[in-house]
Amino acid sequence: MGAIVLHPIFIFNMKKWLPVILVLFAQPSIAQMNYAYDSLTAKAGLFHLQHQPKKAIPFYEAAFTLRQPDALTAYKAAGVYALDSNAGKAFQYLSAAIDSGWTEAGWLLHDDYFDWLKQAQKNTWEAITQKAIDNEKKYENSLRLPALRQRINAMTLMDQQLRYKRVQATDKEERKILHAAIAKADADNLVAAKAIIAQYGWPTIAQIGKDGQHNLWLVVQHADMDVAFQRRALQAMKKLLGTKQLNSENYAFLYDRVQCNLNYKQLYGTQVNWTTNGEASGFRSILDEDKANTRRKKLGLLPLHIYALTYGFVYSLPEKEYVINRERLEQAWLQTGRDSAAYYYRQQNFDKVYDIYNDASAVQGGMSSEDNYKAAVLFATIAAINKQEKFSSIALDFLYLLFQRGELHHQRWLKEQSFFILHTEERWKAMLQ
Numbered sequence: 514m515g516a517i518v519l520h521p522i523f524i525f526n527m528k529k530w531l532p533v534i535l536v537l538f539a540q541p542s543i544a545q546m547n548y549a550y551d552s553l554t555a556k557a558g559l560f561h562l563q564h565q566p567k568k569a570i571p572f573y574e575a576a577f578t579l580r581q582p583d584a585l586t587a588y589k590a591a592g593v594y595a596l597d598s599n600a601g602k603a604f605q606y607l608s609a610a611i612d613s614g615w616t617e618a619g620w621l622l623h624d625d626y627f628d629w630l631k632q633a634q635k636n637t638w639e640a641i642t643q644k645a646i647d648n649e650k651k652y653e654n655s656l657r658l659p660a661l662r663q664r665i666n667a668m669t670l671m672d673q674q675l676r677y678k679r680v681q682a683t684d685k686e687e688r689k690i691l692h693a694a695i696a697k698a699d700a701d702n703l704v705a706a707k708a709i710i711a712q713y714g715w716p717t718i719a720q721i722g723k724d725g726q727h728n729l730w731l732v733v734q735h736a737d738m739d740v741a742f743q744r745r746a747l748q749a750m751k752k753l754l755g756t757k758q759l760n761s762e763n764y765a766f767l768y769d770r771v772q773c774n775l776n777y778k779q780l781y782g783t784q785v786n787w788t789t790n791g792e793a794s795g796f797r798s799i800l801d802e803d804k805a806n807t808r809r810k811k812l813g814l815l816p817l818h819i820y821a822l823t824y825g826f827v828y829s830l831p832e833k834e835y836v837i838n839r840e841r842l843e844q845a846w847l848q849t850g851r852d853s854a855a856y857y858y859r860q861q862n863f864d865k866v867y868d869i870y871n872d873a874s875a876v877q878g879g880m881s882s883e884d885n886y887k888a889a890v891l892f893a894t895i896a897a898i899n900k901q902e903k904f905s906s907i908a909l910d911f912l913y914l915l916f917q918r919g920e921l922h923h924q925r926w927l928k929e930q931s932f933f934i935l936h937t938e939e940r941w942k943a944m945l946q
Contacts, residue, residue, distance in 0.1 A: 550579045551815055554586055555822035561589045564626075564681060566597035582606070584613035592626035600634045603627070604641060611645050616652045616724050618645040619670055625677070658716065661709070662725035668705055669728040672698050672735070680791070702732040707742060715749035717758035730763040740774045740917045747771055761812040773797055775918050778878035781809055782817050785824050793824035798877040803833040847879050854891075863895050867903060874911070882920045885911045893931040908932075909940045916944050 553576035560569035573590045576582070582590060591606035607621075621627070622642060631638050653659040675698060679691040706729060709716070718726055733746045747767050753759035769779035778800035785793040796817070799805050806816045814820070821828035831839075850869045857865040870888050873880060880888070892908035912935075915921040921944070926932060935941045 546579050548819070550576050551819045552822060553579075554582075555815075555819050557593075558586075558589060558823050559825050561593050562680065564596060566593040569593040570597060582609065582613070584610045584615040587613060588615050588621075592624065595627045595630040598629055598633070600630060600637070603630055604634070604637055607641050608644070611641070611648055615645065616649050616722060617666065618642065618649040619666055620673075621645050623670060623674065625674075652722065656720060656722050656725075658713075658720040661713070661716065662721040664705075665709070665721060665725045665728045665732075668702050669731050672702060672731065699732075699735045699738070703736045703739060703742065706732045706736070706746075710746055710749055715746065715753060715759070717753060718760070719758060723760065726760055727763060730760070730767065734767055734770055737770075737774055740771060743767065743771050743774065744919075762814055765809070765812050765814060773877065776874070776877055776880075776914060781805065781812070781814065782820070793826055795826060796821070796828065800878065801836065802831055803836045806830055843876065843879060847873055847876065851884075858891070858895075861898075863899050863904065866891070866895065867907060870907065882915055882918060885915055886926075889915075890929060890931045893929075893935055897931070897934045905935055905938060909935060909938060913940060913944065 553572045557569045557572035557576065560566075560572070569590075570593055573582075573586075573593065576586075577590075587606045587610035591603045591610060594602040594606060615621075627638075653662065656662060672695070675691055675695045679688060679695065682688045682691055709729065713720070716726060716729065721729070733743055736742055747764070750759060750764050750767065754761065754764055765781040766783045769781050769783040772779045773784050778798045779796075780800055782796050782799045782802075782805045784797045786795055786797055788794050809816065809820075817830060818828050850873050854866045854869045857863075857869070870892070874885075874888075889908045889911035892904050892911070896904040896908060912921060912926065912932075932941075
């Protein structure tokens with residue numbers, strides 16, 4: 514910053530003006546306040562998800578001194594105050610959430626965060642829920658497809674409740690039961706979502722509201738068993754990208770989800786790695802990671818170092834040179850692996866070849882589509898020599914990945930003689946269908 518030149522009148526009245534000048538210079542910028550607010554609510558949101566009100570509340574209170582909360586943040590704050598048995602604050606923020614546009618009365622009625630509040634303050638609870646129901650009815654009247662919104666919200670309510678219960682479950686058997694219940698709900702919702710998108714494309718906010726669109730996205734996001742459908746949904750969303758009729762954050766999430774499901778690097782950094790303890794350990798691989806925040810900003814997303822706080826880990830955006838060097842090392846490691854695999858193949862140490870490619874396939878974006886095809890040929894050839902099921906299985910894994918990517922050229926793989934041994938496999942038949 515250049516030198517500040519003061520007008521003579523300011524010099525003459527320096528004692529009078531100096532305190533004012535110091536106060537003005539001490540004021541944080543709007544950007545700084547937003548950064549602080551986002552950081553605080555991100556940390557609070559993690560503790561909200563973990564049902565830890567004592568840890569969440571101080572962060573929410575500090576954040577709300579900087580800025581009034583939006584509807585969702587106010588709703589979450591109400592939830593942790595209810596968990597903390599603070600009825601006054603819980604109702605204060607519930608009312609604020611409804612006034613700010615919270616429209617999911619159905620979710621409020623079934624939200625277990627408010628179980629204590631429902632019993633301790635029955636009359637006030639009935640009044641606040643009636644207010645939510647009335648507001649939702651008014652909101653529905655402004656939508657073009659309110660009945661569709663109701664269908665979508667109803668089918669995702671159970672989905673989310675099951676997932677919340679699984680996060681909270683500590684007993685292994687309980688988690689197993691909940692996992693099975695989630696799988697069934699996902700399968701049922703997938704059928705419904707396919708029918709909706711086939712009929713309407715990606716419904717706009719004007720048709721089903723922000724909450725309805727968000728809930729439909731949740732169903733698609735969880736349809737990892739059908740990546741082809743996720744890709745179709747993503748293409749439908751893309752038609753609305755850049756308009757006010759699409760939640761761009763949902764688009765970024767689904768884009769990254771599809772990329773990761775196809776073993777590519779993600780673009781926006783919405784997907785994280787999870788430990789066996791159910792904790793996030795960092796982001797999954799990001800393409801040109803040093804540019805990720807620029808891409809996120811275009812879609813109105815928070816920077817990655819703030820977003821990471823919602824998962825409970827600290828993150829710093831790497832420099833371009835570091836990203837380039839890391840990519841070089843990764844490719845060098847993969848080339849060394851291919852060379853080693855070729856050596857062990859000549860030695861007929863097929864188990865070692867399997868281990869090398871199994872590790873290489875776990876590197877997101879590491880193997881090109883051609884690399885995957887050659888690996889399928891290699892393991893189909895090995896399967897003809899060594900009859901262990903794992904060799905034909907991994908060959909089919911590589912082929913199925915290409916199939917999901919839409920890069921398995923029909924004539925080429927049908928004519929490949931190495932694949933004849935795979936023709937009786939159910940997964941091969943499924944790809945033919």
